Amino acid sequence: MELLVFVLASAMVIAGAGGVILSRNPVHAALGLVLTLFGVAVHFVALEAHFLAAVQVIVYAGAIVVLFLFVIMLLGVDRAENIEVEPLKVQRPLAIVIGVGTIGIVAAAVLRVRSTLAQGEPLQSDGDSNIRQLAADLFSDRVFAFELTSVLLIVAVAGTVVMTRRQRASREDDRS
Amino acid sequence: MSASSLPAIVAADPILEGELLWTPLLIVLAKVVVIFVVGLVGTMFMVWFERKIVAGMQNRVGPNKAGPFGILQTLADGIKLFFKEDLLPAQADKWVFRLAPFLAFVPAFLVWSIIPLGGDFSDGQDGTVVWFGETTRVQLADPPIGILLFLALSSIAVYGIMLAGWSSGSKYPLLGSVRASAQMISYEAALGLSLAAVLLSAGTLSTAGIVIAQPTLGDWHIVATGFVPFVIFLIAATAELNRPPFDLVEAEQELVGGFNTEYSSIRFALFFLAEFMNTITMSGIIVTLFLGGPQPISIGDTTLDIPLLPGAIEGTVWFLLKVLVFLYAYVWFRATLPRLRYDQLMDLGWKVLIPVALGWFLLLAAIRVGQDADWNIGVVVGVSLAVIAVGYLLFVWALRTSSGLRDRGEVSA
Structure with a gap:
């Protein structure tokens, strides 16, 4: 039963993550992200981290x-972007390096600690513990x-408000 | 790990503990079916009820042809809707367009599962009933996160409305859905803060636990939390439901029909159902949180007992009566209050409801801490009020400054 839940939830997470990367439409990508978050909540x-699951869904x-x-x-960017234009040249190679590196680190960590994971029954707890x-x-x-x-x-928040509020003087400069 | 860890995962309902047997399984399935059917019939009733009451308030007759008192009018409308042609706009994002009604409809139904619909809570009983030798609750599930599930589901419901407007590929629905999402996010904060006051008083997240914590009239959270959270919750809930006077989402005069303009046939019916369903479930949530759910009215030791009814059914009767009061109130709001302007809506949400809810929550928390630590309650309340007053003055000052700057045109709004 636990295995089934695990497989289904992981499938949700992976499918959602794939959707985020592969869909051309930003809205579909965002929906893929929601699917991933749901999988993590499951x-x-x-x-038995019920509270985290609820907060995951409510907040994220x-x-x-x-x-x-x-x-x-609001910005109306809900169409595919032209990915031929590259504002930062190093971005793509760097992304590959960081991506592969992260996978390596996570895999290494999992392999290292697998044997030291605590075995045994989980804590018996009531609903609010x-x-x-x-x-x-x-x-x-x-x-x-x-x-x-x-x-x-x-x-x-304060920084955003200060930066987006333009003073009147600079606005007139823009117009001239 | 084996199947034995399942019960702890699924629910705190006593029926699901121990081994998986046929009787509990059948009872749970029966509960699911009953809740689904009651939900649908309740929605039908609500549509008829609203039309009839509004008609009465406007000196009209209202639906009176189908069935006695026109009670089958909704059924007739539903059948008509189901047989209409299902249109898919050419500009629509087809996949999301089909998904959106279900995102609105499914959360509306799921909220039902956590509301205690009955059970005997009188004389300090914990509301469990025995059916066919199994101890259970008159509610589908009592998960450990309880009322948080309601918040999670209501935040999922935002997606239904938002995506419906966006995927229609047309201007009015998009405007309606942008309004809707802004409104629902804004009021969710006030909703959560007033809810926190209840949780503080009940000391548990479980809906059944919240009901158990309100045995007498003085313990009902509407009294125990000092009425203010109740008012805030009621206003915020009305805004969450997009009902008048907060129905800017589908303001007919401005937006044709809002997010659901491009929908027809059964998809429109799903939105329509979800909206009325939400009204009922929200009333149920308010009753559970503030008015003791299925608890009978009792002051001190005297309980207002309905004669000839066994305890569990009496709980359901009380619950229905209390829900009816709120359903009537919602219809009443619709018939009497004019719609807010958009800036009024945002001002009310951000500048009134959230600060008041926050201040009141601080006060309640301070009193609670004072009681636990055995401090002088008068000093605690005095100091808290002083802090709140300083906060209020700062807040007013900030508002003055910003509106002054805007009036003098020194910043663009």
Whole structure:
């Protein structure tokens, strides 16, 4: 049963990832990303990380990809781009190197730690223990990292607002 | 790992624990079928109910030909829709165009599965019932993430509307869907924050647990969280549903029909069903969160008991009565409130609902911490109110500054 869930979810993840890379239409690519995120959520549920699964769907599928789609629709880039034009020449070779390197590192890591994985029964838990443990961790041991992340987000938002708001003087310069 | 790890994965419903036997399986299947049928019949009823009530409020008769009181009107409309020609616009993105109605329809149905529809919760019982020797709940599933599943599904429903508008390959649907996604994302924040107040008070995510946490009228979260989260949730929920006065998504005078303009026949019927279905499930969610779900009304030790009904059925009756109140309220909103302008909609969402929900949540959390740590409750409330007041003043200052800058034309909006 567990194997079946694993295979199905992995198939979802891989199919979605393939869709992201291979589809010519940005909206289809975004939908492929949603499929991948769902597959990962299923994996989380199979590992009894229910809260992570829910957050995965709510935040990533529900907010972030919706914003992607929003931008795609507003900017009207929902058609295939001409990929012959290359603004940054090093981009493609670099992408190949980094891609192959990442696969190598992940594969090596998996092979190294496979034998040391903890064996045995998972923790028996009631429905809310997931969220309790996460909260206790986030708000005690890792509270500074947590707060710094929120500061980072605020800085990003404030920076965006400042950069997109043009002063009147510069606007008149644009017009002249 | 073997099949024995399955129950923990699937649900906290007691029926799914232990070995997989035939009786539990059949009960679960029966529940699925019943919920599906009840959902469809409920939607039919809701369409008729809305038309009849709106007609009454506008001094009209409303549907009165098909069946007694015109109650079969929806069935007739549905059959008519199913036999219409199914058009596929030439400019449409065919695959996404076909997918979108299901993305709207399926989440609307799935929300039903986590709402406690009945069960005996009176006198501190935990709402489980015994059917054919199996202990179970009168709800399809009680997953550990409970109410978060509702948030996840409502964020999936955004895709249905958004993709429907985009894939139609036409301007009005696209405008409608861009409006819809902006509106639904904006109000989801307020919805989540007012929900957090309930979770803080209930101490659990499970929907059945939330109902168990509200045995008497004073414990109902509408009272226990101080009414403000309830109002915010109700407003945000109406906006999430795209119902009047927040129906800018399909403002007929501006957008023809919004995201579903290019849809016809059964695909349109699916959107239509999903919309009314969502109204019912959202009422169910509000009742579960704030009004004690299937709990009977009881003040102190006296319980308002419906005579001659066994406990489990009484729970269902209470649930239906409470849901009906909200269904009526939604129709009432539609019949009386004028539609908001788009900037009013965004101002209400971002500048009123979210700050108020956040401030109220802070206050509730502070009181909770104060109770746990045995602090003087008056001091806790005083300090929290002072912090909130400072935050409010800063907020007003920021708003003044930005609107002042805009008036003087120093920045472009």
